[in-house]
């Protein structure tokens with residue numbers, strides 16, 4: 415149990431480090447806070463929340479993995495290398511895919527609520 419708590423602490427310190435050092439992480443977190451606040455104001459149902467929570471976790475999780483890959487690449491290949499470029503660009507592509515999916519999920523969830531409000 416102590417080991418589990420210790421591992422959780424290290425994982426949280428990784429998230430906190432990424433938040434302090436990665437501008438993109440702060441952008442994703444801000445977007446998640448805006449989405450959560452808007453969802454609370456609109457009174458979303460449990461299915462809509464499920465879609466949003468999974469999507470936000472995917473984007474933030476992908477950004478954390480992207481940051482981890484960037485750090486490892488910088489550690490093992492401080493000099494320019496085509497494989498270092500491939501690794502970083504592919505990892506960034508992973509984040510882009512989740513971000514595009516998040517935009518689509520956001521439109522599907524919030525679209526009907528906003529149409530109903532402004533009609």
Ligand SMILES: Nc1ncnc2c1ncn2[C@@H]1O[C@H](COP(=O)(O)OP(=O)(O)OP(=O)(O)O)[C@@H](O)[C@H]1O
Pocket residue numbers: 436437438484487491492493494495496498499502503506
């Ligand atoms: N060692 C390297 N060898 C070859 N290309 C690299 C290398 N490091 C970075 N690059 C290229 O430069 C781009 C930008 O790299 P950088 O390390 O600045 O990360 P980033 O994508 O700007 O991430 P962040 O803004 O989160 O730090 C990479 O996507 C890659 O195309």
